[in-house]
Amino acid sequence: MGVEQDRLLQVVWRVAQERGYRCQLSRPDVVTLSGPATFTLTLGDIRRLAASCSAEQWAVLVADRIDTHIITLETDAEYPLDYTDFTVMQHLVRTRLYGTASVGVDGVRRIVAPGLVQRVLIDRVHTVTHVTYDMLAHWPVSEFELFAVAERNVRADGGVAITRDSFDIPTARGLPPIALLTGPEYLTAHARWLGEHQVTGPAGAVLIMPSKESIYAYPVTDVEVIRSMTVLADLAALHAEDPWLINSCVYWWRDAALDLAAITHREGNTVVIRPTDAFHRHTATLGDTGQAGASS
Template sequence: MRDIRRQIEELFCAAADLRGCTAQVVADGAVRVTRPMFGSRVYYMENLVRKAAAVPPADWAALVADHLGTGMVDDEVEPLTSKPFAELRALVRTRLYPESDPADSDCVRRPIAFGLEQRVVLDAVHVIYPITQDMLAGWPVDAADVFALAEAGTRADGPVRLTAADFPAGVPPWFLLSGGDYTSAHALWLGDYPELTGRAGAVFAVPAESSLYAAPFDGVDVLDVISFVLGPLTLRHFEQDPWPTSPHVYRWHEGRITPAVYVAGSGENGLILRPTDEFLAVFDEL
Protein backbone atom coordinates (compact mmCIF):
# COMPACT_ATOMS: atom_id res chain seq x y z
CA MET A 1 0.00 0.00 0.00
CA ARG A 2 2.93 2.36 0.65
CA ASP A 3 4.04 2.16 -3.01
CA ILE A 4 0.49 2.91 -4.15
CA ARG A 5 0.34 5.88 -1.78
CA ARG A 6 3.57 7.31 -3.17
CA GLN A 7 2.33 6.99 -6.77
CA ILE A 8 -1.04 8.53 -5.93
CA GLU A 9 0.69 11.46 -4.23
CA GLU A 10 2.84 12.00 -7.35
CA LEU A 11 -0.21 11.83 -9.62
CA PHE A 12 -2.11 14.21 -7.36
CA CYS A 13 0.70 16.77 -7.45
CA ALA A 14 0.92 16.46 -11.24
CA ALA A 15 -2.85 16.92 -11.62
CA ALA A 16 -2.71 20.03 -9.43
CA ASP A 17 0.16 21.47 -11.48
CA LEU A 18 -1.82 20.96 -14.68
CA ARG A 19 -4.67 22.98 -13.17
CA GLY A 20 -2.38 25.92 -12.45
CA CYS A 21 -1.94 25.13 -8.76
CA THR A 22 1.10 24.39 -6.66
CA ALA A 23 1.15 21.15 -4.70
CA GLN A 24 3.40 19.83 -1.95
CA VAL A 25 3.40 16.60 0.03
CA VAL A 26 3.34 17.89 3.61
CA ALA A 27 3.05 14.54 5.41
CA ASP A 28 2.65 10.87 4.63
CA GLY A 29 -0.69 10.75 2.81
CA ALA A 30 -1.31 14.51 2.84
CA VAL A 31 -0.89 17.00 -0.04
CA ARG A 32 -1.30 20.77 0.27
CA VAL A 33 -2.72 22.40 -2.87
CA THR A 34 -2.51 26.18 -3.28
CA ARG A 35 -4.73 27.95 -5.82
CA PRO A 36 -4.62 31.59 -6.86
CA MET A 37 -7.68 33.38 -5.40
CA PHE A 38 -8.67 30.38 -3.26
CA GLY A 39 -5.71 29.86 -0.94
CA SER A 40 -4.50 26.49 0.34
CA ARG A 41 -6.24 23.26 1.19
CA VAL A 42 -4.82 19.98 2.46
CA TYR A 43 -6.09 16.82 0.75
CA TYR A 44 -5.76 13.55 2.63
CA MET A 45 -4.93 10.57 0.48
CA GLU A 46 -5.94 7.53 2.55
CA ASN A 47 -9.40 6.92 1.10
CA LEU A 48 -8.16 7.74 -2.39
CA VAL A 49 -5.29 5.26 -2.00
CA ARG A 50 -7.72 2.54 -0.91
CA LYS A 51 -9.90 3.25 -3.94
CA ALA A 52 -6.86 3.07 -6.20
CA ALA A 53 -5.83 -0.28 -4.74
CA ALA A 54 -9.13 -1.73 -5.96
CA VAL A 55 -8.79 -0.67 -9.62
CA PRO A 56 -6.16 -1.16 -12.36
CA PRO A 57 -3.23 1.32 -12.32
CA ALA A 58 -4.39 2.56 -15.73
CA ASP A 59 -7.42 4.09 -13.97
CA TRP A 60 -5.46 5.93 -11.28
CA ALA A 61 -4.93 9.18 -13.19
CA ALA A 62 -8.66 9.55 -13.86
CA LEU A 63 -9.46 8.67 -10.25
CA VAL A 64 -7.04 11.31 -8.98
CA ALA A 65 -8.29 13.96 -11.41
CA ASP A 66 -11.89 13.35 -10.36
CA HIS A 67 -11.00 13.57 -6.66
CA LEU A 68 -9.09 16.83 -7.12
CA GLY A 69 -11.75 18.29 -9.41
CA THR A 70 -14.49 17.55 -6.90
CA GLY A 71 -12.55 19.32 -4.18
CA MET A 72 -11.91 22.35 -6.38
CA VAL A 73 -15.58 22.64 -7.33
CA ASP A 74 -16.40 22.49 -3.64
CA ASP A 75 -14.04 25.43 -3.02
CA GLU A 76 -15.78 27.50 -5.67
CA VAL A 77 -19.35 27.30 -4.38
CA GLU A 78 -20.84 29.17 -1.46
CA PRO A 79 -19.95 27.37 1.78
CA LEU A 80 -22.89 25.52 3.29
CA THR A 81 -21.85 26.87 6.68
CA SER A 82 -22.98 30.33 5.57
CA LYS A 83 -26.53 29.24 4.78
CA PRO A 84 -29.45 29.39 7.24
CA PHE A 85 -30.78 26.23 8.88
CA ALA A 86 -34.06 26.45 6.94
CA GLU A 87 -32.14 25.89 3.69
CA LEU A 88 -30.08 23.05 5.12
CA ARG A 89 -32.54 20.91 7.04
CA ALA A 90 -33.43 18.81 3.98
CA LEU A 91 -29.73 17.91 3.58
CA VAL A 92 -29.19 16.57 7.10
CA ARG A 93 -28.24 12.88 7.18
CA THR A 94 -26.45 10.47 9.51
CA ARG A 95 -23.90 7.68 9.25
CA LEU A 96 -21.60 5.68 11.52
CA TYR A 97 -17.94 6.51 12.00
CA PRO A 98 -15.01 5.12 13.94
CA GLU A 99 -14.51 6.61 17.37
CA SER A 100 -13.11 10.09 16.90
CA ASP A 101 -9.60 11.25 17.33
CA PRO A 102 -9.01 14.72 18.84
CA ALA A 103 -8.90 16.30 15.37
CA ASP A 104 -12.62 15.54 14.96
CA SER A 105 -13.63 16.92 18.34
CA ASP A 106 -15.81 19.66 16.84
CA CYS A 107 -18.12 17.22 15.02
CA VAL A 108 -21.64 16.74 16.37
CA ARG A 109 -21.57 13.08 17.37
CA ARG A 110 -22.69 10.57 19.97
CA PRO A 111 -21.25 7.20 21.03
CA ILE A 112 -22.93 3.99 19.86
CA ALA A 113 -20.67 1.23 21.17
CA PHE A 114 -16.97 0.55 21.55
CA GLY A 115 -15.27 1.68 18.34
CA LEU A 116 -18.43 3.22 16.84
CA GLU A 117 -20.06 6.62 16.94
CA GLN A 118 -22.90 8.30 15.10
CA ARG A 119 -22.43 11.68 13.43
CA VAL A 120 -24.71 14.07 11.60
CA VAL A 121 -23.67 15.48 8.23
CA LEU A 122 -24.89 17.60 5.34
CA ASP A 123 -25.39 15.75 2.06
CA ALA A 124 -24.09 18.17 -0.59
CA VAL A 125 -23.89 17.38 -4.30
CA HIS A 126 -20.21 16.51 -4.37
CA VAL A 127 -19.16 16.01 -0.76
CA ILE A 128 -20.45 15.19 2.70
CA TYR A 129 -19.90 17.95 5.25
CA PRO A 130 -19.70 17.20 8.97
CA ILE A 131 -22.04 19.28 11.09
CA THR A 132 -19.91 21.02 13.69
CA GLN A 133 -20.66 22.34 17.14
CA ASP A 134 -20.17 25.89 15.82
CA MET A 135 -22.80 25.33 13.14
CA LEU A 136 -25.21 23.80 15.63
CA ALA A 137 -24.77 26.77 17.97
CA GLY A 138 -26.22 29.04 15.29
CA TRP A 139 -29.25 26.86 14.57
CA PRO A 140 -32.66 27.04 16.30
CA VAL A 141 -32.47 23.34 17.32
CA ASP A 142 -30.41 21.27 19.72
CA ALA A 143 -28.31 18.15 19.12
CA ALA A 144 -31.18 15.76 19.87
CA ASP A 145 -33.36 17.51 17.27
CA VAL A 146 -30.60 17.34 14.67
CA PHE A 147 -30.06 13.61 15.23
CA ALA A 148 -33.81 12.99 14.95
CA LEU A 149 -33.93 15.03 11.74
CA ALA A 150 -30.90 13.20 10.34
CA GLU A 151 -32.33 9.77 11.08
CA ALA A 152 -35.68 10.69 9.56
CA GLY A 153 -34.00 12.00 6.41
CA THR A 154 -31.76 8.97 6.06
CA ARG A 155 -34.61 6.51 6.53
CA ALA A 156 -36.81 8.47 4.13
CA ASP A 157 -34.21 7.91 1.40
CA GLY A 158 -35.38 4.30 1.42
CA PRO A 159 -34.26 0.97 2.85
CA VAL A 160 -31.02 -0.75 1.94
CA ARG A 161 -31.03 -3.80 -0.30
CA LEU A 162 -30.60 -7.22 1.28
CA THR A 163 -28.66 -9.95 -0.48
CA ALA A 164 -28.81 -13.36 1.19
CA ALA A 165 -25.73 -15.59 1.19
CA ASP A 166 -25.55 -19.26 2.10
CA PHE A 167 -21.80 -19.86 1.82
CA PRO A 168 -19.51 -21.28 2.98
CA ALA A 169 -21.21 -24.66 3.29
CA GLY A 170 -22.55 -25.47 6.72
CA VAL A 171 -22.78 -21.85 7.87
CA PRO A 172 -26.24 -20.36 8.57
CA PRO A 173 -27.49 -17.70 6.15
CA TRP A 174 -26.11 -14.19 6.45
CA PHE A 175 -26.84 -10.99 4.55
CA LEU A 176 -25.08 -8.21 2.72
CA LEU A 177 -26.81 -4.84 3.10
CA SER A 178 -26.09 -2.34 0.34
CA GLY A 179 -27.30 1.12 -0.52
CA GLY A 180 -25.91 4.61 -0.95
CA ASP A 181 -23.58 6.81 1.05
CA TYR A 182 -25.42 6.15 4.32
CA THR A 183 -25.56 2.37 4.40
CA SER A 184 -23.79 2.22 7.76
CA ALA A 185 -26.61 4.09 9.50
CA HIS A 186 -29.00 1.21 8.81
CA ALA A 187 -27.16 -0.84 11.41
CA LEU A 188 -29.20 1.26 13.85
CA TRP A 189 -32.46 -0.01 12.37
CA LEU A 190 -31.92 -3.71 11.75
CA GLY A 191 -35.34 -4.29 13.28
CA ASP A 192 -36.81 -2.84 10.07
CA TYR A 193 -35.68 -6.02 8.30
CA PRO A 194 -37.41 -9.14 9.73
CA GLU A 195 -35.06 -11.44 7.81
CA LEU A 196 -32.15 -10.16 9.87
CA THR A 197 -33.47 -10.59 13.39
CA GLY A 198 -33.72 -13.76 15.45
CA ARG A 199 -34.74 -14.50 19.03
CA ALA A 200 -31.71 -12.64 20.37
CA GLY A 201 -31.63 -9.95 17.71
CA ALA A 202 -28.85 -9.88 15.14
CA VAL A 203 -25.10 -9.73 14.84
CA PHE A 204 -23.56 -7.31 12.36
CA ALA A 205 -20.31 -5.82 11.16
CA VAL A 206 -19.72 -2.46 9.51
CA PRO A 207 -16.05 -2.48 8.49
CA ALA A 208 -16.44 0.40 6.04
CA GLU A 209 -19.16 2.77 4.90
CA SER A 210 -20.07 0.63 1.88
CA SER A 211 -19.84 -2.70 3.75
CA LEU A 212 -22.57 -3.82 6.16
CA TYR A 213 -23.08 -7.49 6.98
CA ALA A 214 -25.62 -9.03 9.34
CA ALA A 215 -27.06 -12.37 10.45
CA PRO A 216 -29.96 -13.42 12.70
CA PHE A 217 -29.00 -14.36 16.25
CA ASP A 218 -30.98 -17.46 17.23
CA GLY A 219 -28.44 -19.72 18.92
CA VAL A 220 -24.88 -21.00 19.05
CA ASP A 221 -24.68 -21.44 15.27
CA VAL A 222 -24.23 -17.67 15.03
CA LEU A 223 -20.67 -18.31 16.20
CA ASP A 224 -19.99 -20.08 12.90
CA VAL A 225 -21.17 -17.02 11.01
CA ILE A 226 -18.85 -14.82 13.05
CA SER A 227 -15.86 -17.17 12.83
CA PHE A 228 -16.07 -18.04 9.14
CA VAL A 229 -17.77 -14.99 7.62
CA LEU A 230 -18.13 -11.79 9.62
CA GLY A 231 -14.75 -11.91 11.32
CA PRO A 232 -12.61 -12.46 8.18
CA LEU A 233 -14.73 -10.15 6.00
CA THR A 234 -14.71 -7.39 8.57
CA LEU A 235 -10.98 -7.35 9.09
CA ARG A 236 -10.20 -7.44 5.36
CA HIS A 237 -12.61 -4.66 4.42
CA PHE A 238 -11.61 -2.54 7.40
CA GLU A 239 -7.98 -2.75 6.31
CA GLN A 240 -8.59 -2.23 2.58
CA ASP A 241 -11.79 -0.28 1.86
CA PRO A 242 -12.27 3.52 1.74
CA TRP A 243 -13.86 5.12 4.80
CA PRO A 244 -13.04 2.32 7.27
CA THR A 245 -15.38 2.19 10.25
CA SER A 246 -14.77 -0.71 12.67
CA PRO A 247 -13.11 -4.15 12.57
CA HIS A 248 -15.38 -5.58 15.30
CA VAL A 249 -18.65 -7.53 15.34
CA TYR A 250 -21.64 -6.11 17.22
CA ARG A 251 -24.99 -7.31 18.49
CA TRP A 252 -28.22 -5.47 17.74
CA HIS A 253 -31.13 -6.22 20.07
CA GLU A 254 -34.31 -4.16 20.38
CA GLY A 255 -32.59 -1.03 19.15
CA ARG A 256 -29.54 -1.37 21.39
CA ILE A 257 -26.05 -2.01 20.00
CA THR A 258 -23.32 -3.66 22.07
CA PRO A 259 -19.92 -5.18 21.23
CA ALA A 260 -20.14 -8.91 20.52
CA VAL A 261 -16.70 -9.99 19.33
CA TYR A 262 -13.50 -7.99 19.14
CA VAL A 263 -11.59 -8.77 15.94
CA ALA A 264 -7.87 -8.37 15.32
CA GLY A 265 -5.31 -9.70 12.86
CA SER A 266 -2.51 -12.05 13.80
CA GLY A 267 0.42 -12.78 11.53
CA GLU A 268 0.11 -13.34 7.80
CA ASN A 269 -3.46 -14.65 7.67
CA GLY A 270 -4.35 -15.17 11.30
CA LEU A 271 -7.45 -13.92 13.05
CA ILE A 272 -8.05 -13.26 16.73
CA LEU A 273 -11.68 -13.29 17.92
CA ARG A 274 -12.48 -12.25 21.50
CA PRO A 275 -16.17 -12.52 22.47
CA THR A 276 -17.33 -10.12 25.17
CA ASP A 277 -18.70 -11.43 28.46
CA GLU A 278 -22.03 -9.74 27.77
CA PHE A 279 -22.33 -11.50 24.42
CA LEU A 280 -21.46 -14.92 25.86
CA ALA A 281 -24.02 -14.44 28.63
CA VAL A 282 -26.79 -14.23 26.02
CA PHE A 283 -26.32 -17.92 25.16
CA ASP A 284 -27.29 -18.89 28.71
CA GLU A 285 -30.62 -17.13 28.19
CA LEU A 286 -31.55 -18.84 24.92
Protein backbone atom coordinates in the same frame (compact mmCIF):
# COMPACT_ATOMS: atom_id res chain seq x y z
CA MET B 1 9.44 9.92 0.21
CA GLY B 2 10.02 12.53 -2.55
CA VAL B 3 7.67 13.24 -5.42
CA GLU B 4 10.02 11.51 -7.86
CA GLN B 5 9.80 8.30 -5.78
CA ASP B 6 6.05 8.34 -5.14
CA ARG B 7 4.12 7.26 -8.24
CA LEU B 8 0.72 8.27 -6.88
CA LEU B 9 2.01 11.70 -5.91
CA GLN B 10 3.37 12.09 -9.43
CA VAL B 11 -0.12 11.44 -10.75
CA VAL B 12 -1.55 14.08 -8.39
CA TRP B 13 1.06 16.60 -9.60
CA ARG B 14 0.30 15.88 -13.26
CA VAL B 15 -3.51 15.94 -12.98
CA ALA B 16 -3.42 19.14 -10.91
CA GLN B 17 -1.12 20.86 -13.40
CA GLU B 18 -3.43 19.88 -16.26
CA ARG B 19 -6.14 21.86 -14.43
CA GLY B 20 -3.95 24.90 -13.89
CA TYR B 21 -2.96 24.23 -10.28
CA ARG B 22 0.46 24.30 -8.62
CA CYS B 23 1.22 21.68 -5.96
CA GLN B 24 3.15 21.74 -2.72
CA LEU B 25 3.58 18.91 -0.24
CA SER B 26 2.59 20.93 2.83
CA ARG B 27 2.57 18.01 5.28
CA PRO B 28 3.25 14.29 4.92
CA ASP B 29 0.49 12.99 2.63
CA VAL B 30 -1.19 16.42 2.42
CA VAL B 31 -0.90 18.36 -0.85
CA THR B 32 -1.84 22.04 -1.15
CA LEU B 33 -3.14 22.96 -4.60
CA SER B 34 -2.95 26.64 -5.60
CA GLY B 35 -4.48 28.19 -8.71
CA PRO B 36 -7.89 29.71 -9.36
CA ALA B 37 -8.54 28.67 -5.74
CA THR B 38 -6.50 27.07 -2.96
CA PHE B 39 -7.37 23.82 -1.22
CA THR B 40 -5.70 20.79 0.30
CA LEU B 41 -5.88 17.18 -0.75
CA THR B 42 -5.34 14.45 1.84
CA LEU B 43 -3.82 11.39 0.20
CA GLY B 44 -4.67 8.72 2.79
CA ASP B 45 -8.05 7.73 1.33
CA ILE B 46 -6.74 8.06 -2.22
CA ARG B 47 -3.91 5.65 -1.42
CA ARG B 48 -6.38 3.10 -0.01
CA LEU B 49 -8.59 3.40 -3.09
CA ALA B 50 -5.58 3.21 -5.38
CA ALA B 51 -4.50 -0.03 -3.72
CA SER B 52 -7.66 -1.72 -5.03
CA CYS B 53 -7.20 -0.72 -8.69
CA SER B 54 -4.49 -0.78 -11.34
CA ALA B 55 -1.97 2.05 -11.73
CA GLU B 56 -3.58 2.85 -15.10
CA GLN B 57 -6.74 3.89 -13.22
CA TRP B 58 -5.02 6.23 -10.78
CA ALA B 59 -5.34 9.30 -13.01
CA VAL B 60 -9.13 8.87 -13.17
CA LEU B 61 -9.28 8.37 -9.39
CA VAL B 62 -7.18 11.47 -8.68
CA ALA B 63 -9.05 13.56 -11.27
CA ASP B 64 -12.35 12.70 -9.61
CA ARG B 65 -11.06 13.89 -6.21
CA ILE B 66 -9.57 17.12 -7.56
CA ASP B 67 -12.60 17.91 -9.74
CA THR B 68 -14.90 17.34 -6.77
CA HIS B 69 -12.99 19.95 -4.75
CA ILE B 70 -13.04 22.41 -7.66
CA ILE B 71 -16.79 21.97 -8.27
CA THR B 72 -17.50 22.43 -4.57
CA LEU B 73 -15.48 25.65 -4.40
CA GLU B 74 -17.22 26.98 -7.50
CA THR B 75 -20.63 26.05 -6.09
CA ASP B 76 -19.85 27.69 -2.76
CA ALA B 77 -18.77 30.86 -4.55
CA GLU B 78 -21.87 31.00 -6.76
CA TYR B 79 -24.39 29.71 -4.24
CA PRO B 80 -22.96 30.36 -0.78
CA LEU B 81 -24.64 28.54 2.07
CA ASP B 82 -25.56 30.27 5.29
CA TYR B 83 -24.67 27.59 7.81
CA THR B 84 -26.58 29.49 10.51
CA ASP B 85 -29.88 29.08 8.61
CA PHE B 86 -31.41 25.87 9.90
CA THR B 87 -34.39 26.13 7.56
CA VAL B 88 -31.87 25.22 4.83
CA MET B 89 -29.57 22.98 6.87
CA GLN B 90 -32.35 20.73 8.12
CA HIS B 91 -32.75 19.31 4.61
CA LEU B 92 -29.02 18.72 4.14
CA VAL B 93 -28.04 17.02 7.39
CA ARG B 94 -27.36 13.29 7.35
CA THR B 95 -25.73 10.89 9.80
CA ARG B 96 -23.23 8.05 9.69
CA LEU B 97 -21.41 5.72 12.10
CA TYR B 98 -17.65 5.86 12.56
CA GLY B 99 -15.04 3.94 14.49
CA THR B 100 -13.85 5.92 17.48
CA ALA B 101 -10.25 5.83 16.24
CA SER B 102 -11.15 8.06 13.26
CA VAL B 103 -13.12 10.75 15.10
CA GLY B 104 -11.82 14.21 15.96
CA VAL B 105 -12.98 16.41 18.81
CA ASP B 106 -14.90 19.21 17.10
CA GLY B 107 -17.79 17.43 15.40
CA VAL B 108 -21.24 16.79 16.87
CA ARG B 109 -21.16 13.14 17.90
CA ARG B 110 -22.49 10.57 20.33
CA ILE B 111 -21.38 7.10 21.36
CA VAL B 112 -23.80 4.42 20.17
CA ALA B 113 -21.80 1.35 21.27
CA PRO B 114 -18.24 0.58 22.38
CA GLY B 115 -15.96 1.53 19.50
CA LEU B 116 -18.75 3.25 17.54
CA VAL B 117 -19.77 6.90 17.35
CA GLN B 118 -22.49 8.58 15.37
CA ARG B 119 -21.81 11.93 13.70
CA VAL B 120 -23.99 14.47 11.91
CA LEU B 121 -22.92 15.77 8.51
CA ILE B 122 -24.00 18.33 5.93
CA ASP B 123 -24.34 16.74 2.50
CA ARG B 124 -23.44 19.19 -0.30
CA VAL B 125 -23.75 16.46 -2.98
CA HIS B 126 -20.09 16.71 -3.99
CA THR B 127 -18.65 17.05 -0.49
CA VAL B 128 -19.59 16.29 3.07
CA THR B 129 -18.93 18.59 6.03
CA HIS B 130 -19.09 17.55 9.68
CA VAL B 131 -21.51 19.56 11.78
CA THR B 132 -19.63 21.31 14.59
CA TYR B 133 -20.89 22.37 18.00
CA ASP B 134 -20.39 25.98 16.91
CA MET B 135 -22.86 25.42 14.06
CA LEU B 136 -25.30 23.72 16.39
CA ALA B 137 -25.15 26.70 18.75
CA HIS B 138 -26.77 28.83 16.00
CA TRP B 139 -29.58 26.37 15.30
CA PRO B 140 -32.96 26.26 17.13
CA VAL B 141 -32.70 22.54 17.92
CA SER B 142 -31.11 20.46 20.63
CA GLU B 143 -28.38 17.92 19.91
CA PHE B 144 -30.91 15.10 20.37
CA GLU B 145 -33.32 16.74 17.92
CA LEU B 146 -30.53 17.24 15.39
CA PHE B 147 -29.73 13.51 15.39
CA ALA B 148 -33.45 12.77 14.93
CA VAL B 149 -33.62 15.09 11.89
CA ALA B 150 -30.47 13.58 10.37
CA GLU B 151 -31.75 10.03 10.87
CA ARG B 152 -35.12 10.94 9.38
CA ASN B 153 -33.38 12.26 6.26
CA VAL B 154 -31.30 9.07 5.90
CA ARG B 155 -34.42 6.93 6.24
CA ALA B 156 -36.21 9.02 3.61
CA ASP B 157 -33.28 8.58 1.19
CA GLY B 158 -33.72 4.78 1.34
CA GLY B 159 -31.77 2.76 -1.21
CA VAL B 160 -30.55 -0.15 0.94
CA ALA B 161 -29.98 -3.31 -1.10
CA ILE B 162 -29.99 -6.68 0.71
CA THR B 163 -28.43 -9.83 -0.69
CA ARG B 164 -27.93 -13.14 1.08
CA ASP B 165 -24.81 -15.18 0.47
CA SER B 166 -22.95 -18.10 2.03
CA PHE B 167 -19.61 -16.56 0.95
CA ASP B 168 -16.69 -18.58 -0.32
CA ILE B 169 -14.74 -18.89 2.91
CA PRO B 170 -14.14 -22.19 4.76
CA THR B 171 -15.86 -21.19 8.01
CA ALA B 172 -19.10 -20.35 6.15
CA ARG B 173 -19.64 -23.83 4.72
CA GLY B 174 -22.99 -25.21 5.80
CA LEU B 175 -24.06 -21.99 7.55
CA PRO B 176 -27.32 -20.39 6.39
CA PRO B 177 -26.70 -17.30 4.25
CA ILE B 178 -25.57 -14.05 5.84
CA ALA B 179 -27.31 -10.83 4.80
CA LEU B 180 -25.17 -8.17 3.12
CA LEU B 181 -26.55 -4.63 3.17
CA THR B 182 -25.12 -2.16 0.64
CA GLY B 183 -26.19 0.88 -1.30
CA PRO B 184 -26.61 4.38 0.10
CA GLU B 185 -23.84 6.78 1.08
CA TYR B 186 -25.07 6.79 4.69
CA LEU B 187 -25.58 3.04 4.92
CA THR B 188 -24.05 2.56 8.37
CA ALA B 189 -26.74 4.72 9.99
CA HIS B 190 -29.24 1.99 9.06
CA ALA B 191 -27.64 -0.24 11.70
CA ARG B 192 -29.52 1.93 14.22
CA TRP B 193 -32.87 0.60 12.92
CA LEU B 194 -31.70 -2.76 11.61
CA GLY B 195 -34.95 -4.44 12.65
CA GLU B 196 -36.76 -2.64 9.83
CA HIS B 197 -34.67 -4.44 7.21
CA GLN B 198 -35.89 -8.01 7.80
CA VAL B 199 -32.46 -9.40 8.67
CA THR B 200 -33.03 -9.99 12.39
CA GLY B 201 -34.28 -12.89 14.51
CA PRO B 202 -36.20 -13.15 17.81
CA ALA B 203 -33.19 -11.83 19.73
CA GLY B 204 -31.99 -9.39 17.08
CA ALA B 205 -28.92 -9.89 14.92
CA VAL B 206 -25.14 -9.95 15.09
CA LEU B 207 -23.46 -7.71 12.57
CA ILE B 208 -20.22 -6.17 11.40
CA MET B 209 -19.61 -2.79 9.74
CA PRO B 210 -16.02 -3.14 8.53
CA SER B 211 -16.26 0.00 6.37
CA LYS B 212 -18.85 2.61 5.49
CA GLU B 213 -19.92 0.66 2.39
CA SER B 214 -21.19 -2.61 3.86
CA ILE B 215 -23.07 -4.19 6.76
CA TYR B 216 -23.13 -7.97 7.25
CA ALA B 217 -25.86 -9.33 9.53
CA TYR B 218 -26.97 -12.72 10.84
CA PRO B 219 -30.16 -13.30 12.86
CA VAL B 220 -29.87 -14.33 16.51
CA THR B 221 -32.23 -17.30 16.41
CA ASP B 222 -30.44 -20.47 17.48
CA VAL B 223 -27.00 -21.91 18.18
CA GLU B 224 -25.89 -21.31 14.59
CA VAL B 225 -25.28 -17.71 15.65
CA ILE B 226 -22.19 -18.96 17.49
CA ARG B 227 -20.64 -20.15 14.25
CA SER B 228 -21.79 -17.03 12.44
CA MET B 229 -19.57 -14.97 14.75
CA THR B 230 -16.51 -16.71 13.30
CA VAL B 231 -17.72 -16.08 9.75
CA LEU B 232 -18.41 -12.41 10.47
CA ALA B 233 -14.97 -12.01 12.05
CA ASP B 234 -13.35 -13.59 8.98
CA LEU B 235 -15.34 -11.31 6.67
CA ALA B 236 -14.28 -8.26 8.69
CA ALA B 237 -10.63 -9.30 8.32
CA LEU B 238 -11.05 -9.38 4.54
CA HIS B 239 -11.94 -5.67 4.63
CA ALA B 240 -8.82 -4.63 6.54
CA GLU B 241 -7.41 -2.69 3.56
CA ASP B 242 -10.68 -0.99 2.57
CA PRO B 243 -10.89 2.79 2.46
CA TRP B 244 -13.18 4.39 5.06
CA LEU B 245 -12.60 1.68 7.66
CA ILE B 246 -14.77 1.53 10.77
CA ASN B 247 -13.60 -1.45 12.84
CA SER B 248 -13.59 -5.25 12.99
CA CYS B 249 -15.85 -5.65 16.03
CA VAL B 250 -19.00 -7.78 16.01
CA TYR B 251 -22.08 -5.94 17.27
CA TRP B 252 -25.42 -7.14 18.59
CA TRP B 253 -28.57 -5.31 17.53
CA ARG B 254 -31.53 -5.98 19.79
CA ASP B 255 -34.42 -3.99 21.24
CA ALA B 256 -33.65 -1.09 18.85
CA ALA B 257 -30.11 -0.62 20.24
CA LEU B 258 -26.56 -1.61 19.34
CA ASP B 259 -24.17 -3.26 21.77
CA LEU B 260 -20.81 -4.94 21.48
CA ALA B 261 -21.01 -8.72 20.92
CA ALA B 262 -17.31 -9.47 20.44
CA ILE B 263 -13.92 -7.91 19.86
CA THR B 264 -11.90 -9.54 17.09
CA HIS B 265 -8.29 -9.24 16.04
CA ARG B 266 -5.82 -11.07 13.85
CA GLU B 267 -2.88 -13.06 15.22
CA GLY B 268 -0.88 -14.23 12.23
CA ASN B 269 -3.29 -16.19 10.06
CA THR B 270 -5.80 -16.62 12.88
CA VAL B 271 -8.74 -14.36 13.65
CA VAL B 272 -9.33 -14.34 17.41
CA ILE B 273 -12.82 -13.64 18.77
CA ARG B 274 -13.50 -12.42 22.32
CA PRO B 275 -17.25 -12.34 23.05
CA THR B 276 -18.62 -10.00 25.68
CA ASP B 277 -20.03 -11.49 28.88
CA ALA B 278 -23.57 -10.43 27.93
CA PHE B 279 -23.45 -12.13 24.55
CA HIS B 280 -21.77 -15.22 25.99
CA ARG B 281 -24.54 -15.55 28.58
CA HIS B 282 -27.18 -15.28 25.88
CA THR B 283 -25.60 -17.96 23.66
CA ALA B 284 -25.44 -20.26 26.67
CA THR B 285 -29.25 -20.24 26.69
CA LEU B 286 -29.43 -21.39 23.07
CA GLY B 287 -28.03 -24.88 23.64
CA ASP B 288 -24.86 -26.78 24.27
CA THR B 289 -23.74 -27.48 20.72
CA GLY B 290 -21.29 -24.65 20.43
CA GLN B 291 -19.04 -22.37 22.36
CA ALA B 292 -18.86 -18.64 21.59
CA GLY B 293 -15.29 -17.59 21.84
CA ALA B 294 -13.35 -19.81 19.46
CA SER B 295 -10.58 -18.79 17.12
CA SER B 296 -10.81 -19.33 13.39
